[in-house]
Amino acid sequence: xxxxxxxxxLQRVFSFLLxxxxxxxxxxxxxxxxxxxxxxxxxxxxxxTMKIVEDMIWxxxxxxxxxxxxxxxxxxxxxxxxxxxxxEPRRLFNCVEFMMYDKDQGxxxxxxxxxxxxxxxxxxANLEARVNEFMTHDTNSDSEISFAExxxxxxxxxxxxTAKHPGFxxxxxxxxxxKQENARLIRQIRN
Numbered sequence: 014x015x016x017x018x019x020x021x022x023l024q025r026v027f028s029f030l031l032x033x034x035x036x037x038x039x040x041x042x043x044x045x046x047x048x049x050x051x052x053x054x055x056x057x058x059x060x061x062t063m064k065i066v067e068d069m070i071w072x073x074x075x076x077x078x079x080x081x082x083x084x085x086x087x088x089x090x091x092x093x094x095x096x097x098x099x100x101e102p103r104r105l106f107n108c109v110e111f112m113m114y115d116k117d118q119g120x121x122x123x124x125x126x127x128x129x130x131x132x133x134x135x136x137x138a139n140l141e142a143r144v145n146e147f148m149t150h151d152t153n154s155d156s157e158i159s160f161a162e163x164x165x166x167x168x169x170x171x172x173x174x175t176a177k178h179p180g181f182x183x184x185x186x187x188x189x190x191x192k193q194e195n196a197r198l199i200r201q202i203r204n
Contacts, residue, residue, distance in 0.1 A: 018133055019113075026112040027086050043080035046070055053108060056120060056160040065104075071192075072102035103167070111163045121157035124148065 073089040093106040150166040
């Protein structure tokens with residue numbers, strides 16, 4: 014996909030997240046947890062809780078304001094895209110990538126949307142084979158890839174098996190411990 018078109022698609026998704034929020038903060042330019050939650054609920058994100066949304070934001074929130082600005086959003090996307098090892102947090106990236114494919118924001122990726130994205134990303138060579146491979150993940154045979162089907166597909170394609178890697182488990186444990194310790198310190202300061 015041409016860099017300009019990919020950036021336009023990324024901006025489209027960011028704007029959609031901003032406009033979709035229950036509390037539109039005109040001029041703030043930041044995606045709040047409520048806006049992200051509402052979008053993921055519409056996509057039927059499995060077992061969605063506000064804690065999951067908060068964690069997704071926390072993973073990429075560089076300035077620790079609890080929201081996602083455009084620069085953080087863009088940096089997250091390209092950092093994961095360039096990650097060859099598989100250690101970058103991918104939950105938000107996977108949602109954004111789905112929304113980039115789902116151009117009409119209808120909640121599923123149809124054959125035309127799939128062909129457009131794959132053609133831009135890989136060119137004409139082997140397009141039909143790539144589209145057919147992508148559409149094999151259509152488990153209910155409706156000729157569309159739902160968000161749930163897309164999430165299963167991304168989990169299967171985790172070549173590095175990142176979540177199973179001992180170092181990743183250690184890192185996840187350290188993150189949870191750090192978050193708990195931060196919460197304890199904040200409570201201590203407030204009291």
